[in-house]
Amino acid sequence: MPVLFFPGDSWSMREVIERWHQLFAGTVLSQRYLRGDDLLEAEHQRLAEDIETWRERLSSVSWLLTHRAVSTSASPAWPMRRTRAPGVSGRVGSGTPSRR
16 A cells, blocks of 8 residues: 655644634634734643644544544535434334334
């Protein structure tokens, strides 16, 4: 299996945050960083840890699919609605499926 190069390895902190924010809201620290607010050293260290986690997650297709961070148009195999066997109501309580 060929090893693919992931350009995220060379992304700056700002690039990782911007890409993460395209999918998720991020954290208060990441939002402050993008606004240009000054961060304390401890805040900067915490943000750097978050960014490394986000960098790993952005490079993992399986993580993105598991967390539905990719639009359904990019993954048409996702079910759009729950399907049910014919004649099964889906009621819970008796331990066995109810038949109509």
